Structures are given as structure tokens and as C-alpha cells.
Amino acid sequence: MRRGRIVKAVSGFYYVYAKGESVKQCRARGVFKLKGLTPLVGDYVAYSEVGEREGVIEELEERKSELIRPPVANIDQVILVFSLLEPPVTFFQLDKMIAMIERQRLPLIMVLTKSDLFGANEVFATLLPIYSPMYPVLQTSVTTDSGMDKLREKLSGKTSAFAGMSGVGKSSLLQRLVPDAQVETGEISKRSSRGRHTTRHAELFFLEDGFIVDTPGFSQFSFADVEPIEVQKLFRDVMVFAQECEFRGCMHETEQGCKVRKAYETSELSASRYQSYLQLLEEVKQWKARRYT
Ligand SMILES: Nc1nc2c(ncn2[C@@H]2O[C@H](COP(=O)(O)OP(=O)(O)O)[C@@H](O)[C@H]2O)c(=O)[nH]1
Ligand SMILES: [Mg+2]
Ligand SMILES: [Zn+2]
Structure with missing residues (x-):
């Protein structure tokens, strides 16, 4: 055998x-x-x-680990792929995906693509201070090859899942990393008659030293079974201040004297992250209300 x-x-x-x-x-x-x-x-x-x-x-x-969505075993880390431009980063989408990965307790690496596009540097400069204290953040371009060696280093010896919205450049990255993989990128799908390509099943691609899985499965994840009080734990930066908050059961919304609220007001906590937290909290509360009616 x-x-x-x-x-x-x-x-x-x-x-x-x-x-x-x-x-x-x-x-x-x-x-x-x-x-x-x-x-x-x-x-x-x-x-x-x-x-x-x-x-x-x-x-x-x-199995060391098992994901339900996507159905893959033994994943070591998630590579969260977002494009700096085209399409532009939407903070809430980004933070929601981060929360989803935190929920699955997987290490996360952020990869910001299309750094060759005009104006991408400015976007990167605004994102870096928010996210780099929490996660490794790389910027890449398949056009100029910039950042690709750093990405290869991160993938070495690991099984990584690529997560991210459609159009951000996951397949293009994969194509670069695994040149003989049969990967469909946006350009090809535009030409094909059946419209937009969607990966129907998870597939592992093997690198010289590591594996990658490219799957849209992550975006189907729902927060339907998350408790509102748990949402803060999915935001590492919110959690830093939440631990100092003295109010029992506080969800850090409008309470006077709440430490998270104060951190937001003094800009110690990024405004976009705090807004994303509140928005996800709201969604989770609505999910919960639906569960019991
Ligand atoms: N300028 C630029 N365009 C890119 C880059 N990576 C991908 N693209 C383009 O972005 C579009 C979507 O890429 P694709 O890899 O199919 O994205 P996916 O849906 O995440 O798999 C395609 O038209 C690619 O050519 C990049 O680094 N720079
Ligand atoms: Mg793709
Ligand atoms: Zn609080």
C-alpha cells in the first residue's frame, strides 16, 4: 500500500x-x-x-481539521484574497470574511492583489495599518510579479485555501503558482458561452512544497448559528478593548463609558472595523430573531 x-x-x-x-x-x-x-x-x-x-x-x-464549507480536510491556513482595485475593497465584505475565517479558527494571511493598478498604492497604505497588527498582509501583482516570492514563502510546506470574492484574482494567482494547473480565470470565462465560471468542486493543487485549494465555498458561509455576544471575538482589534470593558454582557454599541466605544471615538480602533463589527452584530441579531419566530 x-x-x-x-x-x-x-x-x-x-x-x-x-x-x-x-x-x-x-x-x-x-x-x-x-x-x-x-x-x-x-x-x-x-x-x-x-x-x-x-x-x-x-x-x-x-484528520487534523475538517471544514464543512468548503468540504476540505487538513487545511493549515486561509489565504484571504482581495483586490486593491477593480473591484475596490469593500470594508464590510472584507471584515465579514475575516470574521468567518476566525470562526473556523484557521490562521489567516491577507493577500491584496492588483498592486500594479494606478492608485493601488494609496489603497494599500490605508489598509496596512488597520490589518497588519492582526495578520500578515502581502500585496501582489501577477502582471509585474511583485510580491509573488513572499507569497510562495508563506505557502511553503502548508495546505492553504484561497478565499475571496469572485473577480479579485484568485485563479490568476493560482495559475502563476501552479503553471500547469487547469485554472479558468476571468478572461477565459468571458469568452466561454456558459457565462461566469464557478468552481463546482474543491480541488487541491500541488506545489513543489505545499498544496492550495481554490474554492468559492467560503462565501456561502452563514452566521446563522452565531450568538450576538460571540461576534466581538471574531474581531481581534475590537476584542483588545472589549477585554477592558467593565460592563457585563456589553455588546459595545451605544453604552456610555464602554471601552470599545471610547477606542472608536479616540480613533484607537479603526472606524471602518468598528462599523463592520456593528453591522455584523446587527445581521447576527436578525438571524437569531428569525430562528425563534
Ligand atoms: N491588473 C491586474 N489584473 C489582474 C491581476 N490578477 C487578476 N487580474 C484580472 O482580474 C480578473 C479576475 O481574475 P480571476 O483570477 O479570474 O479572479 P477570481 O474570480 O478571483 O478567480 C481577470 O480579468 C484578471 O486578468 C493583477 O495582478 N493585476
Ligand atoms: Mg476563479
Ligand atoms: Zn462595552
Whole structure:
């Protein structure tokens, strides 16, 4: 038996990669179904070979982590991709995605793309002081190759998931990092007849030293089962001041003497981050109200 990793799953077939081997199309042993186990993209497995190109998955290794959306196992970190311009950064979208990743307790690296565009530097300069105290922040361009080496360093030895809205440049980055990957970027999809390309299944791409998964799954995540009081924990910078807030159960909205509110008023806490916090809090409260009516 050999050890490999599931890089793709399509209608009951699992594609298993092992370094130096051709990717094998595998079936899973029936016994998994009996045990209620479903192999996931990202799983490490033991498989036996059937001829040159096929195999059978015999064993699943225990998972270090498991995401439901996207359904991927053993992710080490999320690369949150946003473009500096075209489309411009929307603070709330950005902060909501960060919150979503925090919710899944995954380390996060921010990658701001399209740094070659005119005016991108100014946008980067406004974002950097807000986010760099919390997360590594890189800026990249696939046009000039700027920042790509730093990104490669961050990906080395890890399994990374790319998350971000459509059009920000995820596929273009992936294409750069994995030149022989079959990736569709915006330009190609414009030409295709079926309109905008959407990745239908998660797929792992292998680097010399690491794996990447490109999937739209993250944006489907919902906050429907989050409690309002938990929302602050998804904003690291809000949390710094929330810990000093003396009011029990405070949600740091309008209370007189609230430390978060004060930090916002004195600009110690970024106004856009505070606004995003309030807006997400509002959404979560509405989700909750709907749950009980
Ligand atoms: N100027 C510039 N355009 C880029 C860059 N990266 C991607 N794009 C363009 O942005 C559009 C969307 O890119 P794509 O990779 O398909 O985004 P995805 O939807 O996140 O996968 C395409 O037209 C790309 O050519 C970049 O670094 N600089
Ligand atoms: Mg894409
Ligand atoms: Zn408070």
C-alpha cells in the first residue's frame, strides 16, 4: 500500500496524489460507508494500486481539521484574497470574511492583489495599518510579479485555501503558482458561452512544497448559528478593548463609558472595523430573531 492525498473528488471517484506518482483514480472501500465515513478532498489515505492509473482507498488517516464549507480536510491556513482595485475593497465584505475565517479558527494571511493598478498604492497604505497588527498582509501583482516570492514563502510546506470574492484574482494567482494547473480565470470565462465560471468542486493543487485549494465555498458561509455576544471575538482589534470593558454582557454599541466605544471615538480602533463589527452584530441579531419566530 502507498500513502497519498485526495486532491479531487468527482461522483464517487477520488483522485489520489503521491509525490513522484501519477494521480490515481480511486474508489473507496465499501467499509467506509458502513462506518459513516466519507473521504474528503485533503484527506491523507493509504491506497493500493490497480494497474497504472487506478487504485482503491484502503484507509483514511485521522484528520487534523475538517471544514464543512468548503468540504476540505487538513487545511493549515486561509489565504484571504482581495483586490486593491477593480473591484475596490469593500470594508464590510472584507471584515465579514475575516470574521468567518476566525470562526473556523484557521490562521489567516491577507493577500491584496492588483498592486500594479494606478492608485493601488494609496489603497494599500490605508489598509496596512488597520490589518497588519492582526495578520500578515502581502500585496501582489501577477502582471509585474511583485510580491509573488513572499507569497510562495508563506505557502511553503502548508495546505492553504484561497478565499475571496469572485473577480479579485484568485485563479490568476493560482495559475502563476501552479503553471500547469487547469485554472479558468476571468478572461477565459468571458469568452466561454456558459457565462461566469464557478468552481463546482474543491480541488487541491500541488506545489513543489505545499498544496492550495481554490474554492468559492467560503462565501456561502452563514452566521446563522452565531450568538450576538460571540461576534466581538471574531474581531481581534475590537476584542483588545472589549477585554477592558467593565460592563457585563456589553455588546459595545451605544453604552456610555464602554471601552470599545471610547477606542472608536479616540480613533484607537479603526472606524471602518468598528462599523463592520456593528453591522455584523446587527445581521447576527436578525438571524437569531428569525430562528425563534
Ligand atoms: N491588473 C491586474 N489584473 C489582474 C491581476 N490578477 C487578476 N487580474 C484580472 O482580474 C480578473 C479576475 O481574475 P480571476 O483570477 O479570474 O479572479 P477570481 O474570480 O478571483 O478567480 C481577470 O480579468 C484578471 O486578468 C493583477 O495582478 N493585476
Ligand atoms: Mg476563479
Ligand atoms: Zn462595552
